[in-house]
Amino acid sequence: MSQGTVLVVNSGSSSIKYQLVDPVGGRAVASGVVERIGEETGSLTHTSGDTKVTRDEPIADHAAGMRAILATFEEAGPDLSSAGVLAVGHRVVHGGSVFSTPALVDDDVVAQIEAISPLAPLHNPANVTGIRVARELLPHVPHVVVFDTAFFHGLPEAASTYAIDRDVAREHGVRRYGFHGTSHHYVSQQVAGFLGRRVEDLNTIVLHLGNGASASAVRGGKAVETSMGMTPLEGLVMGTRSGDIDPAVIFHLQRNAGLSVDGIDDLLNRRSGLKGLAGENDLRGLHDLVAQGDADAQLALDVYVHRLRKYVGAYTAVLGRVDALVFTAGVGENDDIVRELTCAGLEPLGYELDPALNEGRKKQPTVVSRDVSRATIVVYPTNEELAIARQALEVTEAAGLTGEGSDEAPAATGHA
Numbered sequence: 001m002s003q004g005t006v007l008v009v010n011s012g013s014s015s016i017k018y019q020l021v022d023p024v025g026g027r028a029v030a031s032g033v034v035e036r037i038g039e040e041t042g043s044l045t046h047t048s049g050d051t052k053v054t055r056d057e058p059i060a061d062h063a064a065g066m067r068a069i070l071a072t073f074e075e076a077g078p079d080l081s082s083a084g085v086l087a088v089g090h091r092v093v094h095g096g097s098v099f100s101t102p103a104l105v106d107d108d109v110v111a112q113i114e115a116i117s118p119l120a121p122l123h124n125p126a127n128v129t130g131i132r133v134a135r136e137l138l139p140h141v142p143h144v145v146v147f148d149t150a151f152f153h154g155l156p157e158a159a160s161t162y163a164i165d166r167d168v169a170r171e172h173g174v175r176r177y178g179f180h181g182t183s184h185h186y187v188s189q190q191v192a193g194f195l196g197r198r199v200e201d202l203n204t205i206v207l208h209l210g211n212g213a214s215a216s217a218v219r220g221g222k223a224v225e226t227s228m229g230m231t232p233l234e235g236l237v238m239g240t241r242s243g244d245i246d247p248a249v250i251f252h253l254q255r256n257a258g259l260s261v262d263g264i265d266d267l268l269n270r271r272s273g274l275k276g277l278a279g280e281n282d283l284r285g286l287h288d289l290v291a292q293g294d295a296d297a298q299l300a301l302d303v304y305v306h307r308l309r310k311y312v313g314a315y316t317a318v319l320g321r322v323d324a325l326v327f328t329a330g331v332g333e334n335d336d337i338v339r340e341l342t343c344a345g346l347e348p349l350g351y352e353l354d355p356a357l358n359e360g361r362k363k364q365p366t367v368v369s370r371d372v373s374r375a376t377i378v379v380y381p382t383n384e385e386l387a388i389a390r391q392a393l394e395v396t397e398a399a400g401l402t403g404e405g406s407d408e409a410p411a412a413t414g415h416a
């Protein structure tokens with residue numbers, strides 16, 4: 001910790017998740033979450049080493065949430081003033097067409113993130129609130145924003161363009177941006193090192209399967225395709241999101257089911273996917289239901305896996321040659337059944353899973369394919385917080401703002 005830490009903040013509409021990260025060693029020094037902001041019963045959970053603190057109390061707004069986090073650091077440790085906080089790294093969901101890299105926060109950057117809000121009405125305003133509050137409470141530390149979309153900023157136009165009227169698309173920013181970029185970037189880079197290959201030489205398909213889920217095709221370290229689009233709704237079947245759907249379903253529901261646009265938004269984002277099909281969005285619960293003979297759960301699993309396999313096939317075609325197929329995030333790292341079903345029968349495409357190697361949850365990077373498999377199949381745990389911390393530090397170092405390793409570092413004035 002002597003070399004300093006980065007406080008990573010992920011501010012959602014009713015929660016703030018945070019982690020104090022040692023960016024060199026990669027260790028989470030402390031972490032926690034404030035939940036149900038603005039509701040009658042809020043809570044804060046904070047973990048630091050063996051110490052775990054839980055507080056149930058109403059948390060009025062994000063400012064109160066951030067103050068509660070800082071107070072908990074003072075009480076339960078570690079003491080932030082001696083933890084050498086070099087930067088605060090903020091996760092921001094949508095960087096639009098503006099941000100292709102992380103940026104040092106100033107008023108201009110905050111205004112630009114706000115201007116992108118129509119593209120991410122639930123996420124960007126919450127991110128901005130978190131940034132504002134954190135800058136007020138930690139004014140002497142540089143703040144850096146890291147965008148979920150940035151890794152996909154350079155997608156080939158053929159992949160990022162929707163085939164709709166080009167003037168309408170341009171005027172309203174309707175194109176494919178991609179999300180989970182921090183994870184896809186981190187995992188595709190790390191896997192190259194893990195396999196002893198240069199990232200420039202490696203073609204990789206990454207399957208980030210959490211509650212939200214996305215796939216990417218990465219050629220030589222650059223993303224060339226991804227399954228999420230203008231918003232995180234497109235692509236794979238997810239915990240509560242439909243993923244790909246005929247857009248005309250929306251017209252149909254509005255005209256014939258008496259649903260408003262907001263109602264359909266809620267349906268497709270929060271009441272669909274595994275939850276919509278089986279009433280259960282967690283794969284662990286879903287497998288239990290399947291084991292009990294629940295037909296809806298079986299169909300949900302079949303639809304989930306069918307979509308995944310279609311994407312693996314499509315991205316194999318996009319890349320031509322695939323060197324690594326990587327599973328990551330909560331489902332990808334822990335669910336050997338999903339991994340097995342995804343790869344079953346794909347030997348002709350070059351994917352040969354080894355059932356024995358695949359078995360069980362993987363806390364460490366693990367090769368799960370046979371030696372003869374043309375593509376190496378890998379489970380690689382993602383670490384978005386560490387990736388954000390490292391990028392935040394790079395930006396502050398490039399701007400000459402670190403070196404003190406204390407909260408006395410000068411406030412940010414410009415942006416990269």
Ligand code: ADP
Pocket residue numbers: 209210211212239281282283284329330331334335361
């Ligand atoms: P988020 O998208 O919320 O960041 P995570 O990457 O943490 O999600 O993934 C959460 C999901 O991972 C859960 O909803 C569950 O489906 C799945 N998951 C977690 N642990 C296991 C497990 N042991 N076996 C199967 N699935 C798991």
